[in-house]
Amino acid sequence: MVEHYNHLTLERSFEDKVAVVTLNRPQVRNALNAVLIEELTAVFTALRNDEQLHGVILTGEGKAFCAGADVHMMQEAITYTEEQNVADALRLSDMLRTINTFPCPVIARINGDALGGGVGLAAVCDIVIAAESARFAFSEVKLGIAPAVISPFAIRKIGENMARVLFVTGERFSATRAHEIGLAHSVVPISHLDDAVARAANELVSGAPQAIRACKALALQIGQMNKEDTRLYTAETIARLRVSPEGQEGLRAFLEKRTPQWLV
Numbered sequence: 001m002v003e004h005y006n007h008l009t010l011e012r013s014f015e016d017k018v019a020v021v022t023l024n025r026p027q028v029r030n031a032l033n034a035v036l037i038e039e040l041t042a043v044f045t046a047l048r049n050d051e052q053l054h055g056v057i058l059t060g061e062g063k064a065f066c067a068g069a070d071v072h073m074m075q076e077a078i079t080y081t082e083e084q085n086v087a088d089a090l091r092l093s094d095m096l097r098t099i100n101t102f103p104c105p106v107i108a109r110i111n112g113d114a115l116g117g118g119v120g121l122a123a124v125c126d127i128v129i130a131a132e133s134a135r136f137a138f139s140e141v142k143l144g145i146a147p148a149v150i151s152p153f154a155i156r157k158i159g160e161n162m163a164r165v166l167f168v169t170g171e172r173f174s175a176t177r178a179h180e181i182g183l184a185h186s187v188v189p190i191s192h193l194d195d196a197v198a199r200a201a202n203e204l205v206s207g208a209p210q211a212i213r214a215c216k217a218l219a220l221q222i223g224q225m226n227k228e229d230t231r232l233y234t235a236e237t238i239a240r241l242r243v244s245p246e247g248q249e250g251l252r253a254f255l256e257k258r259t260p261q262w263l264v
Contacts, residue, residue: 007036017054017205026062032117033070041095055204059109068116093149100124103213109197110134120150123157130175131190141170208246
């Protein structure tokens with residue numbers, strides 16, 4: 001199944017269990033403009049209704065993952081009022097939040113540089129696999145602005161300590177450093193990138209789709225809850241999964257030493 005957008009492509013792989021979303025503006029290094037931001041919001045909103053989906057791969061066409069804001073978009077922003085800038089920033093925030101809260105895992109295939117908003121895209125993905133040659137930067141400060149909209153997502157990944165360095169310097173850093181500070185989960189030679197992403201996707205495909213969603217929700221929410229809410233939420237989560245058709249099938253398959261139905 002292939003659906004068509006202006007600035008991205010959507011494909012299905014792994015027997016339709018994984019969607020592949022590709023930023024498709026290679027001539028401008030997949031820079032974000034209003035249309036691409038709108039389309040990313042739309043595609044992830046549409047995909048969240050597919051309950052048989054095990055995961056999504058997000059990547060960029062060409063040599064860059066995402067170079068941040070489009071030059072023409074920045075030129076337009078010069079003429080915006082403060083109110084218009086707020087509306088513009090909220091659209092970016094909504095897109096990032098849509099990906100961050102997507103029900104099942106999102107794998108970032110970082111095929112090249114991720115700058116500014118491109119780092120924000122990496123930060124809202126659950127599994128980040130980067131090519132050794134990729135470079136990262138919170139480059140906004142070099143333009144007289146700040147990584148304000150992406151900061152809540154970035155700081156959850158890299159922490160305040162690293163944000164206080166990288167936000168204010170705007171320095172470019174390697175994929176290896178991105179891995180060291182928690183922004184990337186693994187770094188591989190560009191020639192091995194597709195294999196590494198495929199291995200991660202295969203791990204997701206081997207899991208039960210509703211259980212995968214429950215696991216991601218735990219990771220996102222537990223740290224924001226108080227002790228009593230955590231106690232109740234976790235107990236209700238495991239109880240719900242145990243009595244669900246998927247949970248029943250998984251436990252029976254394990255005890256009967258057979259393949260669960262979601263893998264057949």
